[in-house]
Amino acid sequence: MYIIYNLAPFPNNSNQKAKNGAFLFPPSTVLPPLPLPLPLPLASPIPLPSTTPPRLRVSPPHRRRLLRRPSTAAALSLPAAAASPLAPALFVLGDSTVDCGTNNFLGTLARADRAPYGRDFDTHRPTGRFSNGRIIVDYLALRLGLPFVPPYLGQSGKVEDMIYGVNYASAAAGILFASGSDLGMHVSLTQQIQQVTDTSEQLALSLGEEAAADLFRRSVFYVSIGSNDFIHYYLRNTSSVQSLYLPWEFNQLLVNTVKQELKNLYNTNVRKFIVMGLAPIGCTPHYLWQYGSINGECINEINNLVVEFNYAMRYMVQQLSSELPDAMVTFCDAFKGSMDILKNRDRYGFQTTTDACCGLGKYGGLIMCLVPEMACSNASNHVWWDEFHPTDAVNRIIADNVWSGEHATMCYPMNLQEMTKPKL
Template sequence: MFAIFMQSTTPLLYPEVLKSISQEPTSNHLLPASSPSPASGADPVVPALFVLGDSSVDCGTNNFMGTLARADRLPYGRDFDTHSPTGRFSNGRIPVDYLALRLGLPFVPSYLGQAGTVEDMTHGVNYASAGAGIIFSSGSQLGQHISFTQQIQQVSDTFQQFIISMGEEAAINLISDSVFYISIGTNDFIHYYLPNVSGVQSLYLPWSFNHFLTTTVKQEIKNLHRANVRNVVVMGLAPMGCAPHYLWKYNSMGGECVDDINDIIMEFNFAMRYMVQELNKELPDATIIFCDVYEGSMDIIKNFKRYGFNVTTTACCGLGSYKGWIICLSPEMACGNASTHIWWDQFHPTDAVNEILADNIWSGLHTNMCYPMSMKDMVTLQSEKSLKDASSAPTPFFF
């Protein structure tokens, strides 16, 4: 039987939690959150999109959990297609929403939000949970969440459902032709390393901590590969030192980013990129790409006028200096037009930024931030491989 072989590498000791990068503004977008059909009637480029991660890509998982890390209230979602909160940590869409449309797919439903039938999952599932980190216990301060390791197990459960429903060969083809998108790691810094929980900084220098995190992610990708996953997009982290929360916390003068934090994030992204490079050598039948969100985000921050932004340091929603002290709790705390802001709340960008980043992930439209290729090139490669496999299949012989 087709199965995923789990190797848990994340210790139960370390806590950290939510708040990564994700959000959205007003839009002329066409697709409601629960749309069951691909955009514009286009044929899907790949069978499905599967998403794992934290609040940067959570589309509603935490709506079903007892946690403070929830975005199921206004003003979250006010500029979404339905103009209502969905659980996305944004005023509108998150990057995977834009990427789903690029792939000709409907918006991917939350694992806990869909009915559980195979039909609901054949175009993809979003397992992401706000508060999750690479380390197992991340997010425990906020309440319930689905850890990264648990998300991998949910993926395994989904695969088994596919096998039972459609047979092993069809399930393998669906999984191997689909795209898996991983966006996680912010909470390991926000809620564990940076606040020096349990004196972690005396045990791990930044580089060794980053090595530990990337080694864990590498093992989980190998677990997915054992389940016939062949196309993986691994996201790096955004410049957290520029987030409104840290501008407030470090009393930034003139909105200057906190370099000490950004240096650690750049090290993490470097380690992740190297890890992906090594994985591509170790798994030659897979295509794994790394997208450096730091690069794409800093291009937006440095060239904000070119991108149409007016406010670069202060969040649209929150309280305190840079609106980085108190989290976004009510519509009265929000600005009028989020599309002029880079940041939506303490940690998450606006929908406008998410759209730019999604364009970069897809094709490098504004900045080349994915290596060794863009997501568009990856799915093109997959399509060519599928055609080649189909043409080389033995022709049935009829008497």
């Protein structure tokens, strides 16, 4: 059995041929099923069109006064840790799919600290989550018996504030430092890993080196990033990146970078990884509007890039598992889980799979969600909350799949429940 990906050129790309005369996208590309010896070199022969990311110029938590603590009533409404959680902590790295408030403290257009974001959250107020309610890692925290993970930039620096985990994710962040820069400040993946190192050192000072290392080894690290490398970089042809990298070369560059960053996390004693693939970006309301989808059909030219990226990521995770035998590394295919929802909306209880609950223009994809008046009355009927992000209802379904594969098998070689199953 073979997987066939029909890759068509981008409609807005007039230069369809590479320098050697070959088309950027052949009429069809046949990829054999996993495993296969997919070549993923350690470094691309073409230099990165961006500079080395600087260390984030935000003071560490114990030296900042940016903290905006929730009211007592709001704090009491949030879940607390269980008596015996399945993992001591949950640490989160990524972009707006899992940002829970990091960008509230940054100068950026990529912020969700205003209504109607958060209107269906536990506190019924905006928190910085790009959703009407909870995000995937909120549901996973509850499954693990942990409280919701707080943002790194919203912490006081005390160990008790991070003992159950920290969320480093930053909206607009990409695998590459340059991705998402058009929106303003963000914390790149490399900078997030610097923050993980800072957390490790801080825990070591308070708990002792061995106790801190043991905490990291038993905790779950959830990584969800990569969409902005396409949305805000490759698809916009920023810095003429499409002339430097063919689509498959760009995907290789991204995957190789993620692999090295996961190794960097491993070197800080991380042993349990959940690595998320990308959702179907070509089905988001923004691209349905931009590419002029007639009846809500997804944009295959974009989704083919995502499928190839996820395919390479899954193979990379297999490689990494063999290279780091004492680590547990799982890849979860968000594309597969999301497409199951889009193709079976009645089974999942959704009325619309194309229109954003909050937005303007056809499909609600013209502009981001700005004011409450732009939002629909019942987000639970919608797959999409805004032009790029799913609703709380979808986040819950995907979280169920990451946890146990309840609705669709997404995670390989194991789901989170299997990863954290107590040893007898």
